[in-house]
Amino acid sequence: MERTETRGRVSRRTVVKGMAAGAIAMPVLLRGSGAWAQDVTGTVRLSGGTSSPDEEKLLREVLADFQQKFPKITVKYEPVPANYLIKIQTDIAAGNAADVFYVQSEYAQDFMSRGVLLDIDDYMSKDNVKASDYYPGLISAFVWQGKTYGIPKDWSPLGQTYDTTAFSDAGVKAPTTWDELRSVLTTLKQKSGKPALVLDAQFERFIMFLLQAGGNVTNKDASKLTLDQPEVLTALDYYYGLYKDKLSTTSADAGAGWPGDAFAKNLAEDVMEGNWMFPFLKTNAPDKKFACAELPAGPAGKGTPAFTVSYSIFKGSKVADAAWVLVRFLTGPEGMAKWTSLGLAMPSRPDLMDNWVKEYPIRKPFADSGSYATPAQFGPGGQKFISDADSILQSLFAGQVDTKEAQAQLVTVGNQDITLVPATAPTGGVPSGATPAATPGT
Amino acid sequence: MALAARTHRSRNPIAAEDRIAGWMFLLPALVIFAVFIIGPILYVFWLSFHQWSVITPEKPWVGLQNYRKLFSGNRDFEIALRNTVWFAIGVVPTQTILGLLLAVLANRKIKGKTFFRTAFYFPSISSSVVISIIFLWLYAQNGLLNAVLHRIGLPTPTPPWISNPRGVIEMALGSFGIHHISLWLAGPSVALLSIMMMNVWTTMGTMMVVFLAGLQDIPPDVYEAAALDGATRTRQFIDITVPLLRPVIFFVLTLGIIGTFQVFDQIFVMTSGGPAKTTTTLAYLVYQEGFGNFSMGYASAIAVVLFFMILIIFLIQRRIVANQEPM
Numbered sequence: 026m027e028r029t030e031t032r033g034r035v036s037r038r039t040v041v042k043g044m045a046a047g048a049i050a051m052p053v054l055l056r057g058s059g060a061w062a063q064d065v066t067g068t069v070r071l072s073g074g075t076s077s078p079d080e081e082k083l084l085r086e087v088l089a090d091f092q093q094k095f096p097k098i099t100v101k102y103e104p105v106p107a108n109y110l111i112k113i114q115t116d117i118a119a120g121n122a123a124d125v126f127y128v129q130s131e132y133a134q135d136f137m138s139r140g141v142l143l144d145i146d147d148y149m150s151k152d153n154v155k156a157s158d159y160y161p162g163l164i165s166a167f168v169w170q171g172k173t174y175g176i177p178k179d180w181s182p183l184g185q186t187y188d189t190t191a192f193s194d195a196g197v198k199a200p201t202t203w204d205e206l207r208s209v210l211t212t213l214k215q216k217s218g219k220p221a222l223v224l225d226a227q228f229e230r231f232i233m234f235l236l237q238a239g240g241n242v243t244n245k246d247a248s249k250l251t252l253d254q255p256e257v258l259t260a261l262d263y264y265y266g267l268y269k270d271k272l273s274t275t276s277a278d279a280g281a282g283w284p285g286d287a288f289a290k291n292l293a294e295d296v297m298e299g300n301w302m303f304p305f306l307k308t309n310a311p312d313k314k315f316a317c318a319e320l321p322a323g324p325a326g327k328g329t330p331a332f333t334v335s336y337s338i339f340k341g342s343k344v345a346d347a348a349w350v351l352v353r354f355l356t357g358p359e360g361m362a363k364w365t366s367l368g369l370a371m372p373s374r375p376d377l378m379d380n381w382v383k384e385y386p387i388r389k390p391f392a393d394s395g396s397y398a399t400p401a402q403f404g405p406g407g408q409k410f411i412s413d414a415d416s417i418l419q420s421l422f423a424g425q426v427d428t429k430e431a432q433a434q435l436v437t438v439g440n441q442d443i444t445l446v447p448a449t450a451p452t453g454g455v456p457s458g459a460t461p462a463a464t465p466g467t
Numbered sequence: 468m469a470l471a472a473r474t475h476r477s478r479n480p481i482a483a484e485d486r487i488a489g490w491m492f493l494l495p496a497l498v499i500f501a502v503f504i505i506g507p508i509l510y511v512f513w514l515s516f517h518q519w520s521v522i523t524p525e526k527p528w529v530g531l532q533n534y535r536k537l538f539s540g541n542r543d544f545e546i547a548l549r550n551t552v553w554f555a556i557g558v559v560p561t562q563t564i565l566g567l568l569l570a571v572l573a574n575r576k577i578k579g580k581t582f583f584r585t586a587f588y589f590p591s592i593s594s595s596v597v598i599s600i601i602f603l604w605l606y607a608q609n610g611l612l613n614a615v616l617h618r619i620g621l622p623t624p625t626p627p628w629i630s631n632p633r634g635v636i637e638m639a640l641g642s643f644g645i646h647h648i649s650l651w652l653a654g655p656s657v658a659l660l661s662i663m664m665m666n667v668w669t670t671m672g673t674m675m676v677v678f679l680a681g682l683q684d685i686p687p688d689v690y691e692a693a694a695l696d697g698a699t700r701t702r703q704f705i706d707i708t709v710p711l712l713r714p715v716i717f718f719v720l721t722l723g724i725i726g727t728f729q730v731f732d733q734i735f736v737m738t739s740g741g742p743a744k745t746t747t748t749l750a751y752l753v754y755q756e757g758f759g760n761f762s763m764g765y766a767s768a769i770a771v772v773l774f775f776m777i778l779i780i781f782l783i784q785r786r787i788v789a790n791q792e793p794m
Contacts, residue, residue, distance in 0.1 A: 111758045117522045135761055141522045226742075277630035280608035409760040412740075419742040423632045442760075 062152075062353070067344035068099040069351050072116070072123035073334075074109030076369070077304065083367045090363065091354045098347045110408075117141055117339070124342040125351055128175050128335045130166040134247075134405045136337070137169035138444075143338040144172040148349040159356075160331075163373045166400035167335045170446075175335025176356040179370035181299035182329040182394040183233050185318040191221070191294040199318035203237070203263055206321040210272040213294055222273040223284040223293035224264075226422040228414035229401060232330045233297065234260040237323025242403040242410070242439060247446045252432070252439045259324065261428040265421055275422065289313065299332060300370050300391060319390045331398035333373060371395075404443040413438035508774075514767035521763050533768035544769065545650065546744050547752040551728060553655040554748060557663045558670075559723040565667065566674025566719065567712075571704065573675065574682045584679070588672040595669065599736035602665045603629070624657050631657035632743035656745035662733050670726065674719050681715030682708070717788040721781055728777050749773045 071088070075081045081104045088100050103123055105112045110132065116122040128136055136142055149155070156164050159177055167175035187199055195216045200206040206222075213221035224230055235241060240256030243249060251257075267273040281287035284296040289310035296302070297320060306313060320329050336352045338345055354360045358377060365372045365381055371392060372381050382392050403410050414435055421431040515533055517526040537544050573584045590598060605611045606628035613623045624631050634653030640646075655663065685708065693703050709716070731750040734740060740747035740755060747755070749769060757766030 114521045114758060114761075120524075135520075136522065139520055139523045139761075275626065275630070277626050278608060280610075280627075406760075412755070412759060416741060416744045419632055423626065423743065425632065425743070 062095065062350045064097070065095070065346045065350050066097040067347035068101060069125060069344055069347045070101045070103060070123040071125045071351065072103040072105060072113065073127035075104045075106055076301070079304065079367060080369055083364065087355065087360055087363050091351060091360065094354070095350060098350060100351060120341060122339045122341065124339055124344055124348040125336055126339065127178070128167070128337045130331075130333045130335075130400050130402045131411060132408045133167055133175065133335065134169060134402065134407065137167070137174045138405050141340055142174040143340045143342065143345055143348075144174060145176070145338060145349065145352070146173050148353075149173060152349075152353055154353060154356075158376070159373050160375060160395050160398070162331050162395070162398045162400055163333045166331075166333055166402050167337070175337035176352060177333045177373035178336050178356060179361070179365055180331050180333035180373050180398075181301065181370050182320075182331055182391055182398045183230070183297050183299055184320060184329065184388075184391045184394060186288065186296050186298060186302060186315055187318065188288070188291075188294040189314045189316050191217070199316070200321045201319070202321050203323050207267070207272060210267070210295070214272060217294070220271050220274040220279075221294040222267065223276055223279050223281065223287040223296050224267065224273045225275050225277075225284065226268075226415070226418040228411050228418060229330065229332075230297065231260065231264055231414075231418055232401065233320055233328060234264045234323060236328030236330065236399055237320065237325060238263070239323070239325025239328075241399065242407075243443065243445065247404040247443075249445065250436070250439045250443065252436045256325070257432050257435065258428060261421070261431055263323070265428055265431075268422055288315075300368065300388070303368055303385075303388070315387075317388050317390045319394055327394070327397050329394045329398050330401040331395075332401050404445060406442040406444050410439060410442040413442055511767045511770050514764050515771045517764045519763040520761040521757070522761065526764070529764065533765045534772075536765060537768055537772060543744070543747070543752060547747050547749045547769075549651050550655065550659055550745060550747055551730075551749045554659060554663055554666075554730060555724055555727040557655060557660070558666050558727050559720060562667045562671045562674055562723055563716070563719050565671045567678050567716075569671060569675040570678030570682055571708070574679060584675075587675050590669040591672040591676075593669075595732045596736050598665070598669055599733045602661075603737055606661050626742070628661040629658045629738055629746075630742050632741075632745045633657055634745075635660055656742070658738055658742055659746050662730075662737060662746060665733065666727070666730065670723070674723070677719055677722075678712065678715060681712045685711045713788060717784065721784060724780055724784075725777055728773060728780075 073084075075084075084104075085102060088102055092098075092100060109127065110129075113122065113126055128142065154176070156168075156173065160180070163177040163180050164173070167173060167177065185199055191213065192198070195213050197209045197212050200209040210221050232242075235257060238256040238260040240254050240260060241251055244251055268275070276283050276287050279287045279292040281290055281292050283298075284293060285298050285302040285305050286309070287293040288296045288298075288302070289306055291313075306315070319327060322328075336355055338348045338352060342348050355364065356373070358374065361372050361374055362377050362380065365377065366384065368385050368388075371388075372378055375395065378392050378395065382389050417426070417431050417434045417438065420426045420434075421428065426434065514526070516528060516530060518529045518532070519526040569587050573580060573587070577583075607613075608627040610627075613627065616623050624633075634648075634656055636652060636654030637648055638657075639654075640648060689707055689711075690703055693707055698706070729750050730748050731754065734746050734748055734751045735754070738746040740751050750773070753766045753769050753773070755766075756769065757763045
């Protein structure tokens with residue numbers, strides 16, 4: 026029943042986009058595709074990082090469902106509890122990589138540009154899987170020079186999670202703009218005497234302010250570095266200003282491992298983290314009263330990074346057909362609905378978001394940010410850039426450099442680390458965040 | 468004479484058989500050594516002249532490009548070199564002196580000697596990951612160290628210990644109004660200093676055990692004779708213990724320097740090279756470049772440079788100690 030409903034919505038959207046022919050042909054194609062998949066045989070190895078035993082257990086359940094539907098394919102699941110990137114790199118180097126594995130948006134371009142992953146466009150059209158089935162800001166992270174190399178399995182934006190007791194005691198509401206954030210934090214601090222927001226010196230937190238200021242690391246097609254633009258300084262001034270004026274503090278200063286930990290220990294009243302916070306809170310602070318809100322909007326409006334991970338197929342896989350059948354199931358309506366039911370992350374398919382929000386109503390603001398989220402992806406070499414930028418922001422917070430100098434250093438490491446894509450190269454696909462995603466719900 | 472002995476031996480059939488047997492006994496260990504130690508080392512040398520992203524099979528020859536990148540004012544390399552040098556300067560003498568003092572104390576006929584020996588040696592045989600995690604708690608903002616400092620009214624660093632990128636010399640000079648000093652003169656950061664202190668604590672036990680063995684090799688009659696001549700305890704220590712321990716001291720210093728140049732696990736667990744790269748050591752940089760930045764060739768070049776640095780320091784040290792050897 027859920028499936029038919031889903032199909033209906035997908036075709037409605039495709040009709041809107043003026044692709045009526047495709048929409049009419051689709052049900053037929055879908056039936057056909059199911060047939061070919063049933064005949065595929067093989068043993069598929071699947072590898073991915075896991076953050077908790079619960080996560081691993083749930084994926085095993087999803088895989089059991091798959092096994093039941095496709096008995097001719099055997100799946101061997103190889104979870105990696107830590108240092109996943111290292112593990113997958115050495116596996117690839119040894120020619121022993123799993124057939125299907127996770128690829129995080131941050132280093133996806135390094136993998137795609139080096140030809141490690143299988144281009145799945147043919148499979149997608151064969152089974153009528155459309156890029157538009159997924160939030161454009163997510164699937165575009167796995168498109169390189171017009172070809173698709175992975176399908177986002179789930180995602181998370183950054184959003185505010187705040188202590189409802191502390192907020193109502195101080196008589197404040199969740200801030201919706203930069204100015205409001207400052208005034209809310211000031212009020213909260215007057216009440217408690219300590220900074221209410223815990224926010225670390227980390228590039229992948231700073232990026233939200235940069236997006237809200239209207240900037241980014243590169244332009245849309247990653248052909249030009251935009252770190253020298255004035256928006257970067259605006260964002261740095263605001264971000265560091267909160268810390269300098271003691272309206273925010275870092276986890277280390279607060280005495281916590283990370284902002285979510287600070288929130289659980291009542292050392293923070295407001296944090297800007299992702300979906301990974303909630304299972305942690307459930308275990309570590311089950312009685313905590315909290316609510317969520319979208320990130321405050323900056324001078325250029327709302328903005329949040331989208332952290333996403335794909336299921337990609339190893340180019341050297343000898344069972345590519347079976348691997349695709351698995352990927353399609355895991356990223357299809359049924360597999361993804363079950364996978365995201367744990368609440369670790371949100372579905373990357375807009376058509377599943379309604380049901381997900383029904384299950385996790387408190388996180389509706391997170392789901393709403395799907396319409397403007399920009400992938401956390403900064404060009405090939407982005408992984409190294411993030412670590413260099415972290416170190417610059419740490420110097421900034423330690424008072425060793427000012428915001429102007431920090432910007433200059435960001436430009437230097439940006440130039441050094443990021444391999445820009447020549448502007449003439451066909452980028453294809455949906456440019457990052459260019460088209461607003463289909464807003465979940467109606 | 469050596470040559471004569473060798474020819475003589477090779478003609479002796481029984482000795483030849485013994486030799487073959489000897490090699491056979493050694494073979495398993497040799498194979499393992501060749502495959503897992505010699506092989507990878509040679510491979511690193513080979514890789515350092517190539518470009519390799521790890522995830523692609525192609526490894527194009529790039530000649531000296533990786534080395535040129537290293538020595539053409541590469542900031543990351545310079546920072547890592549600085550951190551490693553400060554680490555060695557801070558840790559090696561401290562752990563050697565403390566190890567020697569502990570050994571001398573533990574060598575006395577005092578009550579509970581075995582207990583102290585065990586207690587001091589214990590950190591050395593514990594897992595460095597476990598120790599690192601315990602020290603993460605000790606060094607936290609609300610950790611034990613800060614609690615003790617608060618109690619006795621001493622200031623604590625902000626940001627807390629292992630999150631503080633400020634150089635200790637820089638901070639000291641800053642209180643005299645001197646700012647903006649060079650990368651090298653800023654000294655180890657508070658974060659690096661924290662790891663250095665932990666490292667001294669864990670390794671001084673090992674050094675103590677080595678010194679203890681050395682101390683027990685010194686014949687007691689030397690001390691007796693000195694005592695008869697009226698030498699004080701301190702005098703005995705300076706003029707008998709230290710000179711007779713010279714080979715052991717050399718061994719401990721060499722071990723210490725090699726150890727500090729290779730420090731990795733504590734960094735990996737505690738700081739990941741941060742804050743602001745002030746705990747990125749050369750060994751950690753090798754790892755970061757190789758696995759975090761898809762440049763295994765460049766990482767190998769750093770490893771080769773690190774190898775030669777350790778080799779040169781070792782040779783210099785050996786020369787110094789050999790020259791001072793008593794007749």
